[in-house]
Amino acid sequence: MPNDIYDMYAAIFKALAHPTRLRILEILATYGEMCVCNIADKLNIDQPAVSKHLAVLKNVGIIESRKQGLTVNYKVRMPCVVNFLKCADEVLEADLKSRYSFINGKEMLR
Amino acid sequence: MPNDIYDMYAAIFKALAHPTRLRILEILATYGEMCVCNIADKLNIDQPAVSKHLAVLKNVGIIESRKQGLTVNYKVRMPCVVNFLKCADEVLEADLKSRYSFINGKEMLR
DNA sequence: TTATTATATTCCTATATTAGCATAGAGGCA
DNA sequence: TGCCTCTATGCTAATATAGGAATATAATAA
DSSP states (O other): OOSOHHHHHHHHHHHHOSHHHHHHHHHHHHHSSEEHHHHHHHHTOOHHHHHHHHHHHHHTTSEEEEEETTEEEEEESOHHHHHHHHHIIIIIHHHHHTTEEEETTEEEEO | OOSOHHHHHHHHHHHHOSHHHHHHHHHHHHHSSEEHHHHHHHHTOOHHHHHHHHHHHHHTTSEEEEEETTEEEEEESOHHHHHHHHHIIIIIHHHHHTTEEEETTEEEEO
């Protein structure tokens, strides 16, 4: 094991710290296994970008890949990360919304 | 609200993506409110570094501060983030450990 | 006022990350 | 073999982040 457990956790959070990777994870959590090209289609992002983001997630163990003919299918390997995101949906959303208000149609941070 | 909810989540994960900030959060979650100097003492880090990390966490709403005389006390404002870390402790630890083994006393990644 | 303590901020440098584009590799099929 | 599709990697410029040292700010007390 790495000498510092906090480094490991930080590495996982760093992998999660990108909007595109969160979108990818949501897709994988929703649809299960999916190949790179279908993820790229769904997100309307070019394929090399998707491959690189998938590599980041895979390097820290969040997802895993399985080759099947020409395509490579990815799926979530750490179910807890999906729980993280669900927890985020439930709690953080309300929390974040409470910090913003719209005054005269203009967005304001309280 | 920011136009992209994924950017908001990514910003929160980015704030969590540093071992020192995770240590700070664990301290705050354990002891409740604590001033900058005591956090710096506990972590054996110099004060400006702690202040900067606290600012990162505060900017995304994870923690909040309260001035009390000379000191500034910080405490967790997003309990869900603490749940995140607990969830991490329970699930990720087992998950991560399962990926490592010690062969002949040497650390090996499977 | 000055001094002291606690905290925040600034500056600089080194390092890391990202996006975009081009290209390389790998597998399947004619 | 050659061609096509899917995926991964390499390169570069722009941006972001981290660490260290110095300094600025704020509150309190003498």
